[in-house]
Amino acid sequence: MHGVSRVKQSQAALEAKRQRERAKLKEYLALSDEILSRKKRGDLGMESLALTTKMLQINPEFYTVWNYRRNIYLGVIFPNSTPEQINETLERDLVMTTIALKAHPKVYCIWTHRRWCLAQTPEGPGREGDDIHGWRMKNWKQELFVVEKMLGVDARNFHAWNYRRYILENMPVKKPDIDELVYTTKKIQANFSNFSAWHQRSKTYPLLWESNVLDSEKSREEEFDLVRNAMYTDPEDQSVWVYHRWLVGSGEDIELLKREIRAIKELLEEEAGSKWCMESLVHYQTLLVQRHYAVLGDGEYGRLRANSLELLQQLETQDPLRKQRYRDIASSFPSNQ
């Protein structure tokens, strides 16, 4: 195990350890058999519920047991409870999964169960207006808080980011999108090597542009400035280049394309041999030629083609494991027809 020093153990100690493990294993298998047979029988009682709690604490990846638990709730417990009681039960389960997530932040079934709890939250406590969403908003806000804590611990946990998008989309009373933009800015400033944070920006901006909260021209310019700062700070960070491609988009704007190509060329001069610079130049030059051949003309086309092929040659030498890929790209460079 990482970071834990091996302790030399005597034969006796090892044997004692094996005994303990055997006992644990036996106990686990007994529990598992018990639960599965109850499930098969269709037993939806409180005792079975308690057994699922016990099992899920040991092994939260046992998705069958999660399903069984939900069936018990839906089949027997909820039909016989008031909305208050249902809400309380769901809150307890949310607490249980929070604890589980601290130890197992990337287990799919735990996240699934949380979503289920949220979806099941009944209307209430009141009958009208904001009050009708009272319980739900409380739970959803708590969800946002939990997800933010998890992203605080590991800003690159894509489960957490996915879940965050799910919450923002489904909250009964929505948070303004601009807040989300600020949140991603915070994450990127802390560490811009974060695919998920950039991705979130690419999801948030279109919403803001559509609803005219932000001007798309101005935003793009600011983003290009941000991305260029990241590129120059660390040209080897892939997430930055991926976002840059999204920003450039289809390459309709010829001036934009030319300007970005220039900026990357400057960076390549400063940082000779940067793989991402070279690959991106090829990509954008290809785009330029594909979309704007008519404006460029034959001469310019020839120059761009020659430069791209030269870069691909360099990449072949530098990155021989991907030789075939670069050759492939070279052979599919658009012709001047």
Added chain:
Amino acid sequence: MIMDSDVVLLGTDLPSSILAAALAKAGYKIIHVDPNDYYGGDHATLNVDEIISWANLRSAPAENERANDYLAAQRDRFVSISYRGTPPPASRQYSLSLSPSIIPSVGPLISTLVDSGVSRYGGFKLLEKVALYHSPGFVQNVPNTKEDIFNNRNISLIDKRRLMRFFTFVSGDFEDKAELHGKQSVPFIEFLISTFTLERSIAETIVFALAFCSSPQEPALPALKRVRHYLGSSGRYGPSPFLVGHYGGLGELVQGFCRVSAVSGSTYILSHSPSSTPTGPLARRRYSISLTGLDETINCDLLVSSIESPEPTSVGVATGVARCIAIINKPLLFVPTEADTPPEGSPPAMDKVVDTALIIFPPSVLPGGSETTAAHVLVTGEGSMSAPKGNWILYLSMPLADSKVSAETVLQPYLEATLTLADEGHQIEPTFSLFYTQLECSSSAHDGRLLVPQITTLISECGDSAAVVAEEMFRETVRALDGLRRERGIEIAEEPIPFWPPLEGEGSNDEVEDW
């Protein structure tokens, strides 16, 4: 009556205290003596009343007083002493250090603290910030990490790339790299500008705020090593590379080590000094020493001292460090210059009031200050348990080429400039301030005693320097004692004694899972 020991240590400064603890834990009988009535010697932590007594004792002697050897040595070592202001009422709530320090999170001192168990006795505060003084009321942020560089609006794109390239270079094994070949002794700033094509202002930031050089002429290699050390220390306990010890830093650590030493059987004698030169050799021990005012004689095989008289410097003027300790009761704010302010739309800047931080004055930034040497100002507040709420301690230090200039004259402009950073609109004065010059000293050994070398005075290196000196002294001491044992026909252990034995009560973890 005779007290018997293997080693007598004179002076409880930090390296001696670490040494005492290590020797005691290794099973040697130690008697540790200090002429003062407090622990720590030149690295002690004192409250305000105590530091005033300290200052008075070392200033010009009263007429009818006959100074003992120790005081005479101290008066040679600490000169140009002056103080003003009224000592604050809660004097005991202040922990003032004679040797202010910031401790890198990775390094010999931290390792020694952990290995010896002394880390369990004390607490530490993470240094919040290092900033460069820019102009009255304003500081400049210092980029420490990739993220700092990314977010900085003050540096051009190309300069960001070059600075990152330098960071990558300096964080690795650069000793054999081509960039450094033949240039190890080139002035650090020239090395940076020529090898990394860095802008002069950026190079200066590296020289003064990352390597903490006093002069830009300092050679490249040692400065590079320091930068690597500090950059590599960030992240261990938090974003900053440095820790500041609670209750006055090094003085508190001294007490921890002396405690470990005492718990392992050493005897401590404060307020006493040797009354005369030791005599010997004896039947079973090398030396016999007596202390003034004590009836007992002490027998030992080895004498290790850190309280010697300094030699008069043979050539030219003495060099030293000008120091100031000032107490203020208004907070300082680190307000970035306009160019440094984070862009709109990004989250609001953190609270700018500083509790524990370091300000660097590069040469020539201050009219009336030095044009050749940098000055350091360490601010410590309530968070470092060294001052009561609403009060802060400022430690100023600057190397002096010419110790004939008074410490107060040299440091006054820096003190005033630091105070311009106070809450805007308040023209504040320190409630109390003490100035003195600590001369660089060397002494020579006589009568076979071992001398504890001086530790470096650089604020970010003094702690580690003490740990390194202590370990070297430990090896030397053990070698000497082993030599004596061999002579006497006593058996000595085959295996070399470790600097610290494994700690008891720590992880014997038999629940370790084998994966």
